[in-house]
Amino acid sequence: MQLNKSVYRDYKRYPERILQFGEGNFLRAFVDWIVDKMNKKLDFNTGVFVVGPRKNDKVYELNEQDGLYTLLMKGIDKGKLVDKKVVINSITHGINTYRDYDEYLKSAENPDIRFIISNTTEAGIVYDENDRLEDRPQSSFPGKVTSFLYHRYKFFNGDMDKGLLFLPCELIDKNGQKLKEIILKLSKDWDLEDGFTHWIDEANIFYNTLVDRIVPGYPKESADMIQKELGYEDEFLVEGEYFHLWVIEGPKGIRDEFPADEIGLNVLFVDDLTPYRTRKVRILNGAHTTMVPVAYLYGLDTVKDSVDDKVVGEFIRSTIFDEIVPAMNYPKEESEGFAFDVLDRFRNPFIKHYLMSISLNSMSKFETRVLPSILDYIEGKDKLPEKLLFSLAALIKFYKGERNGEKINLSDNPEYLELFSRLWSEYDGSDKYLEYIAETVLHLEALWKMNLNEVEGLKDLVTKYLISIERKGIQKALKEIL
Numbered sequence: 001m002q003l004n005k006s007v008y009r010d011y012k013r014y015p016e017r018i019l020q021f022g023e024g025n026f027l028r029a030f031v032d033w034i035v036d037k038m039n040k041k042l043d044f045n046t047g048v049f050v051v052g053p054r055k056n057d058k059v060y061e062l063n064e065q066d067g068l069y070t071l072l073m074k075g076i077d078k079g080k081l082v083d084k085k086v087v088i089n090s091i092t093h094g095i096n097t098y099r100d101y102d103e104y105l106k107s108a109e110n111p112d113i114r115f116i117i118s119n120t121t122e123a124g125i126v127y128d129e130n131d132r133l134e135d136r137p138q139s140s141f142p143g144k145v146t147s148f149l150y151h152r153y154k155f156f157n158g159d160m161d162k163g164l165l166f167l168p169c170e171l172i173d174k175n176g177q178k179l180k181e182i183i184l185k186l187s188k189d190w191d192l193e194d195g196f197t198h199w200i201d202e203a204n205i206f207y208n209t210l211v212d213r214i215v216p217g218y219p220k221e222s223a224d225m226i227q228k229e230l231g232y233e234d235e236f237l238v239e240g241e242y243f244h245l246w247v248i249e250g251p252k253g254i255r256d257e258f259p260a261d262e263i264g265l266n267v268l269f270v271d272d273l274t275p276y277r278t279r280k281v282r283i284l285n286g287a288h289t290t291m292v293p294v295a296y297l298y299g300l301d302t303v304k305d306s307v308d309d310k311v312v313g314e315f316i317r318s319t320i321f322d323e324i325v326p327a328m329n330y331p332k333e334e335s336e337g338f339a340f341d342v343l344d345r346f347r348n349p350f351i352k353h354y355l356m357s358i359s360l361n362s363m364s365k366f367e368t369r370v371l372p373s374i375l376d377y378i379e380g381k382d383k384l385p386e387k388l389l390f391s392l393a394a395l396i397k398f399y400k401g402e403r404n405g406e407k408i409n410l411s412d413n414p415e416y417l418e419l420f421s422r423l424w425s426e427y428d429g430s431d432k433y434l435e436y437i438a439e440t441v442l443h444l445e446a447l448w449k450m451n452l453n454e455v456e457g458l459k460d461l462v463t464k465y466l467i468s469i470e471r472k473g474i475q476k477a478l479k480e481i482l
Helices: 025-029 032-043 057-062 101-107 143-156 175-189 192-201 223-230 276-298 303-308 312-325 333-348 361-370 373-382 386-398 416-426 433-441 458-472 474-481
Strands: 016-021 047-052 069-077 082-088 090-097 117-118 163-167 208-212 240-241 245-251 268-272
Touching: 016 032, 016 143, 025 032, 025 069, 025 240, 032 047, 032 069, 032 082, 047 057, 047 101, 047 361, 057 386, 069 208, 069 223, 143 175, 163 175, 163 208, 175 192, 175 208, 192 240, 208 416, 245 276, 245 416, 276 333, 276 361, 276 373, 276 474, 303 312, 303 458, 312 333, 312 373, 312 386, 312 474, 361 373, 361 386, 373 386, 386 433, 386 458, 386 474, 416 433, 433 458, 458 474
Parallel strands: 016 047, 016 117, 047 090, 069 240, 117 163, 245 268
Antiparallel strands: 069 082, 208 245
16 A cells, blocks of 8 residues: 555645755655655644656656655654654656656646755756756756746736745855856856846845754665555655754745744854854765765764774774864864764764765866865865775775675766776776876866866875775775775
């Protein structure tokens, strides 16, 4: 018996007031859970209309469950074990922009839509000069949004009351501001009228946000047992830790329209989220991204296994406390306290957070989450952070696409995947060629926003570690740097 509205007798369809780009695990375990709680406790009366921005997604399978799914929250709250299972009833239905572009544009005519929420990963909020208004759909996420907004602008004749509130969840600095900048740039590229630009500026508000909740996703190893216990099949089971935080920066009016804090949710409305973002992105997300290639090549599969492992665990702790925290211009005691809490969250015995689920778009994640720590460490200490650069070398090896003879299912920008495929397919076994691979990757200015080969000593050390990993294996190479 599949979960749907006939199984969930408390099902309710709410007016669609949120347009959400993405149906992935994080949005369902975080944003849609928050909306569900607000609907049930505040009479928020808001449904989520999901738009799949990629060619391959599962929005139509989710429609078969009437947008319903089960969230499993496990962890420790104030010293007490939390193990909750709740059916989330906030998503109304979903479409895919590649299959239903006309319906996508039609949704812009809905007068009830008030919020646009997204999580297209760090690789999502990017400018694509090849996007055109007549594309069906545009390639980039900002291109799709610009098309949507222009259709809404024209349909409502520029009505200033039909503007929207944007709450992007992508983990990049000033995510709302950057999304707005790209939309305005595309508007200019497409030669759209000045009235539209004015409407974007004055009728819409783009908030910068920071989100924090570890979401391992589908509990594949225990799914059968869980579904048997629940009494129904649910292809969209999603597992997440109990801890959650959403920091929203911008005009305070959002608090009146999205009053999540009134029911005790950890949603903060602030004037400046910079300290929250720096601490979270560098320590929690930076540690995640740093550990993935090292721990996975080492032979581990989950975050908990990695932290618990004697060697890899030492690498993770040393990287955080010896290189990431010292690179931050924040009080040491406060940063280290947050770091200890992060390690406790990594050790959560109730959830399995697979390294491969974190590995999506690792190249852009490394640039956003780890590179700032590398550069700030060099500037502050006048020396290279050895463990962070070892992780970078391991990342290059990770993109070779194999672990102990088994294929790694890499998922990233096709441009990067093609580059690594070419580089490694032409590998002749020499140290000189490994240096060439390292130099080529470090030269990706479009990714790094600079040529990392120009940082004194960086290429030599990354090359040294890459040769060590390739020649000796990750186990021996890792033990040597520790």
